[in-house]
Amino acid sequence: MSQSIIQLLLIDDDPIFRMGVKSICEPFSDLEVIAEAVTLREALAVLDNWVKPPVAPTSGVIPDTVKVAILELRIKDLTAQKNQGTLNQQRSAIAFCQQIQASYKNIPLLLFTSESDPNLLISLRDLGVQGYCPKGVGLEELLIALRQVAAGERYWVSPISGAALSSQRNPQRALTSWQKFRYGLVKPGLRSIEQALQELTKELQEAESIPSDKVMMLNLLITRGRYRELRAARWLVSQLIPPLPPPVNNPPSPPDPLSQPSSPGTNQPPNPGQLATTNDSSLVLATETSTVDVQSLLFDVTVAKLQSGLVNYTGIPLEIDILKLTKKQELIYTILRKSEDLINELRLSEIQPEQLDRKSYSLIIDLWKEAIADFFGKYYSLNVRDAQVEVVPVLLRDAPLVEKEILNHIPLIRDLLAHLLFGEPLTIDNQVYALGSWEATRRAEALLQHWVIQVANGVMQPLLNHFADLEEVKQTFYDRRLLSTREIEKFRNNLSWRYRVRRYMSEPQAIFESSYTLFILGDRGIEKLTIYASRRQELEQLSGIQLAVTLVLEGRDAIAPRVRTAISFIGSTAVYLLTQVLGRGIGLIGRGIIQGIGSSIQDSQFRKK
Template sequence: PYHFFTRLLENLRLSGNAQIDANLAAVTAKLQIPGQPILERAVLAGQRRELLAARWLINHLLATPQPRQINDQSQPQAAEQLPLPVVNIPSDRTITPNTPSLLSPRALQATIFTSCLNKLQSPLQNVTDVSLEIDILRPDKKRELLYLILQKVADTLDDLRNSQIEIRQLSDIKSAILHELWKEVSTEFFGKFSRVRFGNNQIEIINVILQSSGVVQTGILNQIPLVVDLFSYLLFQTDLIIDNTNYSAGSFEANQQAEMLLENLLIQVGNAVVQPLLNYLGDIEDIKQNFYDRKLISTREIERFRNSLSWKYRIKNLVTEPKAIFESRYDLFVFAPRGIAKTSIYAPRRQELAELSGIRLWVTLGLEFGDAIAPRLQSLLSFLGSGVVFVLTKIVGRGLGLIVRGILQGIGSVSLPEGKNKKS
């Protein structure tokens, strides 16, 4: 009976822990999705705390009692013959292993690309406070463009494998890879021989797009972070170092980080494809009918959208980017259940910080000065606030109390003679 009771408790504890761990992993994964409302995150955080508390209770209430140690030599032999407890875990509960997988580079790439492909089925509405060039596209055109970029990235990886490139060469050819990717996507998305009427002339769209290669390369493509790390991971299964953490190649965490980098790459290349169209052919009727969202087809809305993008790049160049460099982070755009969201990851950017100059440098100096003076200023304001409260409550309050008391006494002294006069 004792061993039966012990095995029963152990089965219950392990089975309960398995279910709690599965639910805990699901809730934790949802908490890591960017762009969620604050209320939903609070609910998920509460569920996570409840699961942790439930696991603690199970481990303490269903703890297996330890039998007394017996010096008899025959006891261990008898214990070895006891069957091990069997734990039945429901088949619909799966726990994601943290150990690295043994997938080949192509299989690893297929896993990550399939996950990204599934996310593209979700809404692609921009839920951030930052305007993106692809926001002007119709939902079907936006999805088509991102599908095409994903396909071209896969083709680029195949070409790099066939060329037997080495890891150390990726940094040298990064710009060329991104430029060729942008060129191929633009040509296929707009059509190699597609023409539109511009004034009295018929012009090829792709020729106008490719004339902006220098601006696009400098302003967007070269600013995409950690492209070399992503390609190195997909081609050579190197470990990923994200947020100051080393993720083993093939592990669940590493694949998640690689998906984020891939999603940001797709979105930024999409922005690079659409930007020349907005700058040079943005108000042509054929372009509006074939590509634009119907909410942004009027000339006023197009100009407002272009001005918003222009301000975005000015603010980013002068304020947002220096701040991100000073805070050692990169901003990434990713696919979330509600649409395109923004998240941040840590990355060392000391060299970029040393190269800042002009207004960008003064922005970082202002942030540093604010960090240095803010605690002291807060302490000073707190002290002054306490002094003001003391003056108002102790001195002014007592003074007002004395004044009110004097007024009441004066009223009483006046009313007393009047009462005597009435009696007389």
């Protein structure tokens, strides 16, 4: 499934704010600011251009794009005439939004504004404006709002009843786990901005210390421009992110090593047990690292990668592909949280290494059951043929099928748990790597992410089996491109075909090649990674069609090189015969014919004389 590109129109007269929004959108492949407007007239001109029929591209490929307009209600055109009064200013804003809703129905409107008047916001919501975010929400909340509005859904930060709506957040409120997760996603962006600013500051200091006649002015101006842009982006992010509420009656938590990067240019070694991340999101751990440190780092990095968009780039259909982005993130985060709780419980129960051999897969099944109850809600029910059906018990009845098709195929569960609980080394490509090493931590990260994605697929499989085409399910969970019955059935058929191919072709081949295919969270989305692992015992247990597949592969490996050599020899012989033997023979015959014709012509001319 490919992800739509969201093209944005910024209607805001604050140039610093527009620059900051563009800087925020740059790291995300699905967000693109393609137009800006500082007046209402400019905005309408851009919207008029958007609704014109597109020119067909010469390549014949039409990109999947969705256009969204972002409006600041306090733009000067709506507030310039102070003598109008508040009521007239509100009427101007309502009239403009009404014009957009009526004339550009296919272009959703998101209010990203500092306006907090509850009556105006209620009126605009009732008018049908798709989204509202006050300036001051978290960065991830803004990204979710953009993507939900682009997906055709409504998104309002706070529920609006007939009473007043306040855009001010209570700084002492308690955050839910999902809100804390979304809050944590902005950390990497802030760290990147700060590190880039420090590097540019150092460059500017070095450049300014050189005599002016030796400095390339163009490079200096470019560096200063980048410095100003980054400062503007930092200012914007500071406006978007309110401070986290302080903990109540809780002891101060230890410092988060991921939020304390070392200053550029320092070469001090890390303290024992200190964790760090490289600029490509890979993991590096110092010596004497505990299992708790490794576990915390793995889960933190995996949570941070949920902002990638979770687009499936593997070429293999997955059950979670049917989910809208927010539900996909929520499901994977729920399983991550449950997985961390499971590992912590195992650590507290002082489970022994030999017990993991017996309990590994039963632990995964328990995790799957808890994830279903937590994600859908223990008492979630649906109206099926005029009867209320509790969803969770129906889904749990498919446990044997999910276990057979998905959960039992999650590899190396015991190795990952033993690594995180007891610090056992991981064997990678027949090499042993200790806890805290770069190789072991990267492998553990991949195993954890595959574990989480596969359990998420297991959560969605029974829902697709029993309630796939219910309207309430489609509106609540599905991506807007997979709402029709035809698309849903096509999606289910692709999944069914995938499991048949895997059972009889892909799995025997992977066993024969001593490999596993993992689904991991990359920088763009869900990607595929193939790793080596010994599977000799599984190979010896193959029978029937699966064994036949391995024999065919072995026969092909044995015969193919000889066949290629024989074909190459026959081809070379044929070329030699055609060019050297037959070609020369044809050439001699042709030459004799030409000479005979020439002699005949000369004889006839001589007789005439």
